[in-house]
Amino acid sequence: MSEETHAHHSHASGSSGNLLPYSILIAALILGGSMVWSANTLSAGLANLDVVANNTGGTTVPPAVVPDTTDPAPVAISVQDLEGGSAMLGDPNAPVTIVEFSDFQCPFCQRFVSDAYPQIKTNYVDTGKVKIVFKHFPLSFHPFAQKASEAAECARTLSGDEKFWMMHDKMFANQSAIDVPDLKRYAKEIGLNETQFNACLDNGDTAAKVQADYTTGTSLGVSGTPSFVIGSGDNGTPLVGALPYASFKSAIDAALANAN
Numbered sequence: 001m002s003e004e005t006h007a008h009h010s011h012a013s014g015s016s017g018n019l020l021p022y023s024i025l026i027a028a029l030i031l032g033g034s035m036v037w038s039a040n041t042l043s044a045g046l047a048n049l050d051v052v053a054n055n056t057g058g059t060t061v062p063p064a065v066v067p068d069t070t071d072p073a074p075v076a077i078s079v080q081d082l083e084g085g086s087a088m089l090g091d092p093n094a095p096v097t098i099v100e101f102s103d104f105q106c107p108f109c110q111r112f113v114s115d116a117y118p119q120i121k122t123n124y125v126d127t128g129k130v131k132i133v134f135k136h137f138p139l140s141f142h143p144f145a146q147k148a149s150e151a152a153e154c155a156r157t158l159s160g161d162e163k164f165w166m167m168h169d170k171m172f173a174n175q176s177a178i179d180v181p182d183l184k185r186y187a188k189e190i191g192l193n194e195t196q197f198n199a200c201l202d203n204g205d206t207a208a209k210v211q212a213d214y215t216t217g218t219s220l221g222v223s224g225t226p227s228f229v230i231g232s233g234d235n236g237t238p239l240v241g242a243l244p245y246a247s248f249k250s251a252i253d254a255a256l257a258n259a260n
Contacts, residue, residue, distance in 0.1 A: 077220060077229050077236035083133050086213070087156050087164040089121070090131035095259040096124075096252060099133045099229040099236070101217045104149060104171045104178060105142035106225045111242040113172045119245045124252055134168070136213040137225050144178045146210065151183040153206035154197055155190070166190040232259040 082099045102109045124130035138145035148171050156164035170186040171178050187197040229236040230251045235258060239251055
């Protein structure tokens with residue numbers, strides 16, 4: 001992802017032939033200055049670029065320092081500490097939990113929802129082996145992500161987890177249209193009380209919950225979306241990116257084996 005800077009040049013014609021050399025000289029100076037400006041701007045843009053897509057298929061914010069290139073030791077994360085107070089899909093007593101940190105405007109999150117998620121739901125959630133816990137991680141460069149997260153939480157606050165997941169599915173299915181008027185329309189379509197939902201969204205009633213999720217994510221080292229923690233009890237393993245279903249299957253099966 002990058003920004004392109006385009007230099008714009010003006011062309012002028014003189015009425016006198018002997019002005020031509022001066023026009024050429026001036027044009028050369030302008031062009032040269034524009035090229036220097038463009039190069040400097042591009043360099044600064046690359047140096048300050050705060051968004052990259054990693055090769056596992058995730059939108060990330062790179063660290064402020066050059067990362068260590070050695071492979072880190074696996075980090076165990078307490079999954080049970082992350083389960084409370086968030087929307088859940090599946091049997092609450094399922095032996096394995098997937099904690100998902102996601103952004104409704106993130107294209108890689110949408111890829112996960114359309115690709116791996118349906119198979120995870122069919123093979124593991126619907127069979128009672130896995131439950132999914134959703135945590136919000138709206139990235140600052142996605143202008144609609146914060147309100148989209150608030151909308152999902154308004155749906156949950158007003159009508160429980162079922163409406164949360166209905167709103168979740170609506171927003172990912174219509175990711176290019178998740179501005180506030182769109183969110184209010186989706187709320188009506190899934191049967192929420194319009195007056196109550198609109199007041200919740202307009203007043204920012206669930207903004208604190210979204211911020212709390214984001215803070216939790218950053219405390220765990222989450223820097224991009226989608227990010228996951230898969231496991232049970234105190235043994236959670238991080239997984240990052242819109243990975244293929246096979247990668248999730250491997251992690252889930254390992255967690256199930258450890259849970260038994």
